[in-house]
Amino acid sequence: MTFPVVGMVGGGQLARMTHEAGIPLGITFKLLSDTPQDSAALVAHEVVVGDYHDLGTLRDFARGCDVITFDHEHVPTEHLRALEAEGIPVRPGPAALVYAQDKGLMRARLSELGVPCPRHRLVADPADVTRFAEEGEGYPVVLKTTRGGYDGKGVWVVGTEKEAAEPFRAGVRVLAEEKVDYVRELAANVVRSPHGQAVAYPVVESQQVDGVCDTVIAPAPGLDEELSGIAQEMALRIANELGVIGHLAVELFETRDGRVLVNELAMRPHNSGHWTQDGAATSQFANHLRAVLDLPLGDPRPRQPWTVMVNVLGGDFPDMYSAYLHCMARDPGLKIHMYAKGVKPGRKVGHVNTYGEDLPEVLERARHAAGYLRGTITE
Amino acid sequence: MTFPVVGMVGGGQLARMTHEAGIPLGITFKLLSDTPQDSAALVAHEVVVGDYHDLGTLRDFARGCDVITFDHEHVPTEHLRALEAEGIPVRPGPAALVYAQDKGLMRARLSELGVPCPRHRLVADPADVTRFAEEGEGYPVVLKTTRGGYDGKGVWVVGTEKEAAEPFRAGVRVLAEEKVDYVRELAANVVRSPHGQAVAYPVVESQQVDGVCDTVIAPAPGLDEELSGIAQEMALRIANELGVIGHLAVELFETRDGRVLVNELAMRPHNSGHWTQDGAATSQFANHLRAVLDLPLGDPRPRQPWTVMVNVLGGDFPDMYSAYLHCMARDPGLKIHMYAKGVKPGRKVGHVNTYGEDLPEVLERARHAAGYLRGTITE
Numbered sequence: 223m224t225f226p227v228v229g230m231v232g233g234g235q236l237a238r239m240t241h242e243a244g245i246p247l248g249i250t251f252k253l254l255s256d257t258p259q260d261s262a263a264l265v266a267h268e269v270v271v272g273d274y275h276d277l278g279t280l281r282d283f284a285r286g287c288d289v290i291t292f293d294h295e296h297v298p299t300e301h302l303r304a305l306e307a308e309g310i311p312v313r314p315g316p317a318a319l320v321y322a323q324d325k326g327l328m329r330a331r332l333s334e335l336g337v338p339c340p341r342h343r344l345v346a347d348p349a350d351v352t353r354f355a356e357e358g359e360g361y362p363v364v365l366k367t368t369r370g371g372y373d374g375k376g377v378w379v380v381g382t383e384k385e386a387a388e389p390f391r392a393g394v395r396v397l398a399e400e401k402v403d404y405v406r407e408l409a410a411n412v413v414r415s416p417h418g419q420a421v422a423y424p425v426v427e428s429q430q431v432d433g434v435c436d437t438v439i440a441p442a443p444g445l446d447e448e449l450s451g452i453a454q455e456m457a458l459r460i461a462n463e464l465g466v467i468g469h470l471a472v473e474l475f476e477t478r479d480g481r482v483l484v485n486e487l488a489m490r491p492h493n494s495g496h497w498t499q500d501g502a503a504t505s506q507f508a509n510h511l512r513a514v515l516d517l518p519l520g521d522p523r524p525r526q527p528w529t530v531m532v533n534v535l536g537g538d539f540p541d542m543y544s545a546y547l548h549c550m551a552r553d554p555g556l557k558i559h560m561y562a563k564g565v566k567p568g569r570k571v572g573h574v575n576t577y578g579e580d581l582p583e584v585l586e587r588a589r590h591a592a593g594y595l596r597g598t599i600t601e
Numbered sequence: 602m603t604f605p606v607v608g609m610v611g612g613g614q615l616a617r618m619t620h621e622a623g624i625p626l627g628i629t630f631k632l633l634s635d636t637p638q639d640s641a642a643l644v645a646h647e648v649v650v651g652d653y654h655d656l657g658t659l660r661d662f663a664r665g666c667d668v669i670t671f672d673h674e675h676v677p678t679e680h681l682r683a684l685e686a687e688g689i690p691v692r693p694g695p696a697a698l699v700y701a702q703d704k705g706l707m708r709a710r711l712s713e714l715g716v717p718c719p720r721h722r723l724v725a726d727p728a729d730v731t732r733f734a735e736e737g738e739g740y741p742v743v744l745k746t747t748r749g750g751y752d753g754k755g756v757w758v759v760g761t762e763k764e765a766a767e768p769f770r771a772g773v774r775v776l777a778e779e780k781v782d783y784v785r786e787l788a789a790n791v792v793r794s795p796h797g798q799a800v801a802y803p804v805v806e807s808q809q810v811d812g813v814c815d816t817v818i819a820p821a822p823g824l825d826e827e828l829s830g831i832a833q834e835m836a837l838r839i840a841n842e843l844g845v846i847g848h849l850a851v852e853l854f855e856t857r858d859g860r861v862l863v864n865e866l867a868m869r870p871h872n873s874g875h876w877t878q879d880g881a882a883t884s885q886f887a888n889h890l891r892a893v894l895d896l897p898l899g900d901p902r903p904r905q906p907w908t909v910m911v912n913v914l915g916g917d918f919p920d921m922y923s924a925y926l927h928c929m930a931r932d933p934g935l936k937i938h939m940y941a942k943g944v945k946p947g948r949k950v951g952h953v954n955t956y957g958e959d960l961p962e963v964l965e966r967a968r969h970a971a972g973y974l975r976g977t978i979t980e
Contacts, residue, residue, distance in 0.1 A: 225922045225941065238624065245621040245644050246878075248922070248939030248951065265624050265646050499625075503934050518929035525904065543604045543627070550897035555882050560627030562604065572627065 225249050226515060229284055231274050232293025233260030235561035235570065236491050236507075239499070240293070241266045243507035249515070254283045261561040262293070277301050284310045291468060291514045292490050295322045296370075313416070313467040313514040314489045321464050322489040325397050326368040335463055337456060338483045340475070341400040344368070348386040354398040362401050367394040373570075374433020402483060404475035408442050409494035410457035410482075411471045413509040413519055420461060421509065421522040422454040423502065428473065428494050434568070435493040437589070438531040440501055440524060443581060446480065453482050460487070469510040471495060493533065493570075498522075500557040500575040501529025528581045532592035534572040536565040539597030542572070549574075549591045556591050604628050605894060608663055610653050611672025612639030614940035614949065615870050615886075618878070619672070620645045622886035628894070633662045640940040641672070656680050663689045670847060670893045671869050674701045675749075692795070692846040692893040693868045700843050701868040704776050705747040714842055716835060717862045719854070720779040723747070727765040733777040741780050746773040752949075753812020781862060783854035787821050788873035789836035789861075790850045792888040792898055799840060800888065800901040801833040802881065807852065807873050813947070814872040816968070817910040819880055819903060822960060825859065832861050839866070848889040850874060872912070872949075877901075879936040879954040880908025907960045911971035913951035915944040918976030921951070928953075928970045935970050 225248050230237045233255030241262055244251045252268040263269045272279040274297050281304070284290050289311040302316035314322075321328045329342050341358055345351050345365070355361045367376040367389060379401060380386045389396045407428045414420040427442035428435055442450070457472040471492035473485040495506035504512075504520025512519050534542070542565065549556055553576070560572035572595065576588040593599035604627050609616045612634030620641055623630045631647040642648045651658040653676050660683070663669050668690040681695035693701075700707045708721050720737055724730050724744070734740045746755040746768060758780060759765045768775045786807045793799040806821035807814055821829070836851040850871035852864040874885035883899025891898050913921070921944065928935055932955070939951035951974065955967040972978035 224920050225939075241644075242621060242624045245617065246936070246938040247925075248937075248941045250643070250941075263646070264629070265620075267642070267644050267646060267648070269646070512929070517925055519933065520929070521933040541603050546626075546896055550891070550899070554898065554900040557625070558627075559625040560604075562627045562629075 226288040227252055227268075227286060228511060228514065229254065229287030229290045230262075230293055231280070231283075231290065231297055233257070233262040233269075234293050235261045235563070235572075237262035237293035238265055238561060239496075239559070240491065240507045240511060243505055244511055247508075247511060249511070252283070252287055254280070261563050264562050274301075277304060281305065281308070284308075289313055289514050291510070292319075294372075295319060295489060299323070311514075315465065315467070318465045318467070319489055322487050324368050325366050325371075325486075326395055328487055329397060331464065332460070332484055335459070337460060338481060339399075340364075340402050340483050340485075343398060345396050345398040347390060348383045351380070351386040351396075351398055352383045358400050364399040364401050365389040366397045366399065367392050368397050369394050373435075374430075377433060402475045402485075403478055404483075405478055406442075406476050407485065408445070408453060408474040408476050408482065409438070409471055409492070410453040410474060411469065411492065411495050411506065412454070412457045412461050413469050413506070413513050413522070414458075414461040414466050415513040415519055416467055416516045418462070419519055420458050421504075421519045422458055423495065423498060423506070423522045424524055425450045425453045426494055426497065432568075434533070434535070434570070436533055437585075438494050438497050439581070439585070440497045440529045440531075445476075449476070449480060449482060456482065456484070460484075468513045469495065469506050493573075496559065496573050497529045497531040497575055499559065501525060501577050526577045527579050528584045529575060529577040530581075530584045530588040531573050531575050532588040533570055534560070534574060534592045534595045536567050536569040536571050537597035538567065540565040542595050545595045545597075549594055553587050553591060556587065558591070558595075605667040606631055606647075606665060607890060607893065608633065608666030608669045609641075609672055610659070610662075610669065610676055612636070612641040612648075613672050614640045614942070614951075616641035616672035617644055617940060618875075618938070619870065619886045619890060622884055623890055626887075626890060628890070631662070631666055633659070640942050643941050653680075656683060660684065660687070663687075668692055668893050670889070671698075673751075674698060674868060678702065690893075694844065694846065697844045697846070698868055701866050703747050704745055704750075704865075705774055707866055708776060708778075710843065711839070711863055714838070716839060717860060718778075719743075719781050719862050719864075721776060724775050724777040726769060727762045730759070730765040730775075730777055731762045737779050743778040743780050744768040745776045745778065746771050747776050748773050752814075753809075756812060781854045781864075782857055783862075784857055785821075785855050786864065787824070787832060787853040787855050787861065788817070788850055788871070789832040789853060790848065790871065790874050790885065791833070791836045791840050792848050792885070792892050792901070793837075793840040793845050794892040794898060795846050795895045797841070798898055799837050800883075800898045801837055802874065802877060802885070802901045803903055804829045804832045805873055805876065811947075813912070813914070813949070815912055816964075817873050817876050818960070818964070819876045819908045819910075821855075824855075828855070828859060828861060835861065835863070839863075847892045848874065848885050872952075875938065875952050876908040876910040876954055878938065880904060880956050905956045906958050907963045908954060908956040909960075909963045909967040910952050910954050911967040912949055913939070913953060913971045913974045915946050915948040915950050916976040917946065919944040921974050924974045924976075928973055932966050932970060935966065937970070937974075
């Protein structure tokens, strides 16, 4: 059998859903998971339990694979260079990944490319933060550790020089950014393959709660067509210039005066693309696999006018399965995607997708289901 | 975690695709597979390799599960009764399954219910076959072993008493049926849950080649609306009267004079329902799982005007992966479903689904892709 072996580092829900998408392709999916109970490890067949920080573990894992890809962006750059040096395809490669791993480098590169970003610079200490604030509109400003942040972690909105002390305690370089007066957040997601083919998904609206993605609406309602095109072209250009292979999520701010600024980059399947599992002709997971395998990419177009995704976060009710009765009976069209993760408050344990022609109805269905699964809605 | 454990007996592609559908539900899928290389065993996490003919093996497997279901219908009835006696839910149960396993019993029961069938009776020997023929329109007649047939095996069309000798060599009771002058074959598939809820999928046209399913068109083109309703009600009634839980495929003949007659029953996900993976709001696999778990059933409605499935059978070219480049490039909307089975001539190794608004185009896309994957089309 000549079907390739795709190795994914990281056993979270992104890997779980990538394995799901790989099954119909007939490929072999191999997983390097932190523990045997990780979301993806519970459903995949070829599972290696090990620490990706250990180069020996990573190397042994990669040697059995035709290509290596990622459920997260924490694999040390030097390890990935070592794998590449052995001739193992790493996609996306370390040269691209570094821009998802280090926000300081990302900002510098995007600025070099003339890609619109919030006003920003690296800052040395709280006094420097105040100088940065005074270079613009003053406090509040946004401070981010250049490495290690996700789902709102490693990001602070500070209103005073005193508050600005905390980010520096992490011992990592700190990036200051203006607090953008945005009307909403968008995501322009694309997939790019090694030979340069790329597809762009519809630009979506992404609603955050406490720094964590909550609701995604596809496509972004009322988004100016020209601005949508600008956002998609920006994402395609970033993917091309940075040499990204696979899925690239470009999180954007839509400003009050009708422009888009890049907020963050992620070089893997992303929360803002989960809607594609039921709402697009080809899911982000399927297209990510095709891209890392250098296969022709699948149609990214939406299958119906509106698709909504709402995250299911852990609440106070650990028994989510019992909520299925209500949710499935109430909405036979609901698409539930649970991750088989232990329920902890605020933890991403699943998401629901709904689709249809009437946005208020599609939104209500998804919000109700997610709230009921979480336990915040009880009837 | 209170998510249930579903045990499926049989590791073929139906189990593989059921595991795929179970991943987003967060349930635990446990497999009893003949070998470690079976289609489903290659992608599932909880795999037990063992012989389902052995009651001890089956019992040990079932004890770890909340419900048992099937990828095939070969598990001996007495074993299933033993499991039920231990309080393990078996769905569908042996009382229903026997009508999928034994064609003679199936014909008798359907006749009892007044469900239209081809003229038929059990026959004792070739001379009896001739008497059966003479009771009607004469030869040719169809002979079937009452047990063990599938994909055209165990079915003969005989034109003379001499030819009628072969089926009796199997040592199983033989059923004779009139050779129906049908205009086409249809399938009316339904799913039924333990508390009696049921959904009916659109009636599809099923085209066979050499006794094996080749192409399925959903919905059946030009099918009279009233006849479609009759077929769906017939299938729902059969499911209800026979106590089927899970997916029931009712294969039908559409006669020249506009009636439907039941051909075969299958109580599991079925080839005639693979189109639902991409063409319906809820796939047959997802709904089969919901039914055996006694969860509310999902919307069975089609998502677009036409969906076509074409089987990919093994041809002379073992390297199907290399065909992906052409097929995916030619048709970015193509949905490929491969089973990771070794390629042998005529063996079901995958299928492709296409969907759209223009049936000739949708058909051409699916046929081209399946032919190219098989190696019968080379450009």
